[in-house]
Amino acid sequence: MAQLIQDLTILLLVSLPITVLFHRFKLPTVVGFLVTGMLIGPHGLGLIGDLESVEHLAEIGVILLLFIIGLEFSLSQMLKQLGRIVGTGGLQLGLTAVVCFFLFSAMSFPVNQSVALGLLIALSSTAILLNMLNERVELDTLHGRIAVGVLLFQDVCVVPFMLVVPLLAKIETISGWSFLWAFLKAVGAVGGVFFLSRLLVPRALGRIVQVGKREHLTLFVIFIILGTGWVSHQIGLTLAMGAFIAGLILSETEYNHQIILDILPLKEYFVSVFFTSVGMLMQVEVFLEQPGFLLMLAAVVIAVKAVMAFVAALLAGTAPRIAFIVGIRLAQVGEFSLILAAVALETGVFDSRLYQQFLIVSILSMIVAPFLIQVSSSLSLRLFKGGLAADSGTQSKATQVSDHVIVVGYDTVGQNLSKVLREVQIPFTVVDLDGQQIKRALVEQCHGFYGDATQRSTLLRAGIRQAKMLVVSIQELKALEQVVRLARQLNPNLYILVKTRLASEVESLTQAGADLVIPAEFETSIEIFSRVLREFGMPHNVIEQQVELMRLEGYRMLRGLSLNMDSLANFSTYLTASLSRSFLVLEGSWANGKTLRQIELKTKTGATLIAVVRNQEAQPNPIADFTIEVRDVLILFGSHAQLDQAHRLLQDGPSTKSESRARVN
Template sequence: MNSTFLDVLLMLAIAVVLVWLFRRAKLPAILAYLTAGIIAGPDVTGWIADPQEYHFIAELGVVLLLFGLGLEFSLPKMIAMRRLVFGLGLGQVVLCTALFAGLAWLILPNWSAAVVIGGILALSSTAVVIKQLGESSQLTSRRGQMTVAVLLFQDIAVVPMLIIIPLLATSGDVAIWQSLGYALLKGAAVVVVLMAIGKWILPHLFREIAKLRTDELFVLATLLVALVAGGLTHVFGLSMALGAFLAGMMLGESKYKHQLEADIRPFRDILMGLFFITIGMQLDLTVVSSNIHWVLLGLIGIGLIKMLVIRTLAVSMGERNKDSWVAGLNLFQMGEFGFVLVSLALSVQLLPADIASILVGIGVIGMALTPLVIQRSDELVMRFIKATNDAIQAPQTSAPEQGKPILVLGFGRVGQTISRFLQNEELAHLAIDHDPKRVQEALAGGAPVFFGDAGRRDILKAVHAEQAELIIISFADDPRSVEVLRALRSINESATILVRSKDDTRLDQLMAAGATQVIPDTLEASLMLVSQVLSRTGVPIRKILARIDAARRSHYGEMHGFFPGESTDMAPEKLERLQFLHAVVIHDNAFACGQKLKDIRLDELDCVIKSVRRDDTELKEVSGDFELAANDVVLLSGGPRAVEAAESYLLNG
């Protein structure tokens, strides 16, 4: 058997085990891939003789990562947040790059290498920070918005860094500006070509492919577009990742955006995993262990500098002192794009291998600590600044202890329907869901949902499931429901538990596991489940029947609209029939800020406003004279394209 095949097979096996272990410990998967690379590298097992053999495949991972970043890039959001993005974000990147470059020059008297190190350390981890902010309910807070704004500009700053690093390696100090100007001209030409292709060719191409309803062809076309765009920029002497980013940005405005994201994600995740494995292979453990004091000192110093820079800039812009400190602390680490830039600098021989290993060591430790730091950011900041008043009011990340709220396990479409009916009756309830995107969207819309696995006893105890009198399992996954039932009954034997099921094939098994009542699927099943919930909470039966009848007479209008998650089917033929809910934060510079609803007229975009959340108060019935204010959270309902158009209109007009 081919030795290369065995190497890859063994490497993937180790990666699978490590990703499982790291995710169980709630650590980023990136760290698992880096650890797999370290194990495969020369300092541990040494079975991968030449990591450069996998460099090309790993580079494809970077290409798809930038393609995905382009798809998610929101120009309307960036414009609406321009004060924070181009004030706080630009200031942070420029000042931190300059400070870190100056410190690096004292250690390594080479301006080119120092500038690269400064740029690498100025970046933070978008993937890890955004995920942790979503899980801790901080994403829509003011500190969360500041953090997102800085990350947004950092993602933009990666693009010119991809251009500058190869130029620094090939140009002298005199010719660098000429080379940079020439590169910008070539980049502008590539942008014009790609934009023309994206406007006049790609929409027709994907429309014809979508008509065939062939998933394989859609996936192949997506990969082809990303790679052709990367190859085009490579021909012009620029980074392949730059072309992929531009291609993603073009397609991000098309109606195929959601399907493209879903199609590209498996390939991107696998290839990015291989990329981080190759980074781990290049980590010299001897260098890191002998310089561990510098690694730890560098991690602390980088974090303190970022905190001070962001806090100073934010306070000067009128932000609250405590929110400014927390936003700075959230961004203390080096990000995943830092690893990309380290790899690029190594490939063009701009950084010594030992310095690269130290940087990777700083990045690995920083990303490992990020979840813990963000969860305890308030406590750490209060200890750091020793404040006695104006305490930070963090959003609640665990269930309130008073009362016995109803538990809804699973916040998919049926779970959200139940939640709406319970809210109408002003009944206290909590939901648990394990889809991070759905939880993030729902939290932004003011829903009482928490991230976690409902089958774990520690999660159930965190929401006081042992005290609950009524629990609803709303996801249609019978084997998982059995596990959750057993976990629930081990801590609460007396609660009434209603279970949604696909059909009655496992009715006996679900009843034996502890279900009080099993209810079939479909929309009528969800109405039946709501009637049982309301009945058991003491609502009069006539009122229940009236509400159910009203829902039927309105063609289930109250049930339309749901928060999409990563598992939501985004096939083009289904997109036009879906009704999404999406929360939009009205920033200071947004078009809709200060406007009355009757002047905005979102109904012309086939989109309606379900509610407005202001200062943690949800306003459901807002009239045409209602005036939107800064930091309002508007909950939109409509088709995916209508919601995107409405968000763009609210932000930019």
């Protein structure tokens, strides 16, 4: 035990400065962990020289890591996307395994090793990809959802793989009964997960939460991990696979969020332990014996995985550019592959040299993976400039109208905006790369079509040259920039509004040509503090000033409060609703020192002054010669539009534009 604690201390002591350095230079931390392992392991500086300790660390790391990965997955979400998951995932797994089998057979590997290598290489890294998608806020993008779906399918397939690999050691004597028994055990494991997650565990957790304390919940979670691991070991699976199954079981309970909150602070520690221990297992001398061959083999493996995933996504109906991104994201060898390789070594399918060669190729693919993920979006935009051409012989309705709105992305923002535009009878068309979203748009009687808005032909089909406004609501930053840049080239007079995720992305989108960029994270915080101030009765113009200051401090694009999405759903009602609002007169207010007769509030804005509060005393219906003073609170009545004009008049003074609007109202 003392040796294990010493090894963990050394691991953390060395990995911390290296990962800080990697983070400072914006390099993936996973690569930092792998490099740390190579340095401190028995084949590096020898700070951790006991190979058995290294293997124990690797096993502990992967058990804890896979439990969290299983906990973050959702069986119900997987069932909702079953068609996409099985379609793309099955094609990717099958194509990659078959191509790798023939590749290694051509290199004179025995049949059992070729089969094992094909199965192992077909799996991708859930830990690396999910970490990268989380860091880049891309889990909700189309390519993110497809990639996660493929990972889900792969992780489910690990169960039968875990049972099949040991059978390959005696492939000459294997009978059909052996494969049938392995298949039945795999089905039993999956069925057990479903039974426990749906029936037994939720009820037990409910009882524990009702009668126990928080510590009891933690103890029950530990029991589930250990119990599932033991059962998994009894039926021929590994403890790591049992931990993943335990995570899946708990992910379907209503208490999974609390469990995640309790475990999440340790997630990075688990990641560091696992990937550092993987780096320690690599024998550098084996790599130095054949560096050229192993580098070439790693490049071939990465290329085969990327191409096969690309082809699988294409065959499943994904757009070429998105399929390319998915292919690049899945091009590395996964952590489950390393576990299966250890099983293959123990059962005699792999010898020690082949195991080391596979380990080196896997680590090289893991090191390269984060860099490939970082450039995949930009590279896809350069390679797929032709994109999805409009159907020949058909003319989109959008090109037959002018002054319409093009909505790119039919997410929550796109859906609510489309409802508003349809209600007020403003012509619009929807463009989305997700076929399911386009089907939904058509069901909701929105005109739209399937296409990649980063392509010139798609925007032309949408009528970009005749459009008055473009609203873009997609998650991928590089694609956002490309859409804005291309739209600005095709229509210099177009008004372009972009919804993005982060305030840090505003500048690049503005430079690309956007007129207005609304970062979701910043607008959410503004809306929250505006609501808080409003609940405390703060005058509207004071809130507006604070909002303006916040926006000027955070980003320079926005000049007024945005409506929330619930209000937009009833847009016409919102505009005509009457209500009261207060206005605090400041020293710089135009109305300060003027009489009501001079202000002509009703004539110029349509709003009515119903009272003035001065020195905490209300003066209802003040006369026309009443003089406004600093710190007076004016109580106004009217519609939203009238009150907004009244606030502008009282603060900034009259303008031709505001007077003409008042006459219209």
